[in-house]
Amino acid sequence: MQQCALIDLTALPRIGFRGTHSADYLRVRGFELPEAPNRAVLQADGSQVARLSQTEYLLLGGLADQGQRIADEEVSWELDHNANYLLPRQDSHAWLQLSGACISEVMAKLCGVDLRPEAFPVGAVAQTSAARINVIVINLGPIDLPRFQLLCDRASLAYFKAAVLDAMSEFNGALLEPEALRH
Structure with missing residues (x-):
């Protein structure tokens, strides 16, 4: 699942x-x-x-x-x-969306900042390091559909995407196409 x-x-x-x-x-x-x-x-x-x-x-x-x-x-x-x-920012920042019930646990494998809902509520922004690169993490929930917007240097997109996918592997995470959000 x-x-x-x-x-x-x-x-x-x-x-x-x-x-x-x-x-x-x-x-x-x-x-x-x-x-x-x-x-x-x-x-x-x-x-x-x-x-x-x-x-x-x-x-x-x-x-x-x-x-x-x-x-x-x-x-x-x-x-x-x-x-x-x-x-x-189109050329400088890549943009990923991480969603699902376990996103805080996924990010804990990459980032030292506590991104659990009680410490990082909906509407919070963290400018931090994840997978050894600078990232902006935005929690725009809602609580019943947890999702983080992740922005990183565009030149690091392939590296960062691979790092997030690796962190997601124990949670049966999947890479989806943007069209999945339109359903």
């Missing part, structure tokens, strides 16, 4: 914004923002916003529109007099 699944979402759009006016810019664009750094909020359209620091945000595309909202944000952004800078 499959207890966890890994899906490569690297093809979906993602971008970042940094600067003292980034929050204002994103609110005007209709995004709900996390109140504090290292927190994330799921948007009504399925996209996600993670706050990585006081003035840096990471936006992940939703499946319903294949990330079109986020792709449109990247295309429409223009440099102006406000401190709000676009950070292209």
Whole structure:
């Protein structure tokens, strides 16, 4: 019986914004923002916003529109007099989703941070090391369907994916295609 699944979402759009006016810019664009750094909020359209620091945000595309909202944000952004800078993340960060009841146990094999639900609740973000590389782990649950968004350096995707799959092996984990999320 499959207890966890890994899906490569690297093809979906993602971008970042940094600067003292980034929050204002994103609110005007209709995004709900996390109140504090290292927190994330799921948007009504399925996209996600993670706050990585006081003035840096990471936006992940939703499946319903294949990330079109986020792709449109990247295309429409223009440099102006406000401190709000676009950070292209499509080429810099790979994106995996780990889901299932045992995801905390899988990640415990790769990462020293306690990612159990009582220590890492829905909405939490950890910028840490897993399998000896830098990763961003985002818990956007919900509790009845545990799932972590895992972002790493794109050049490390094959290595990190193999490490996660190896950690999943004792839990009968499986690599699924993104289409599995649309059912």
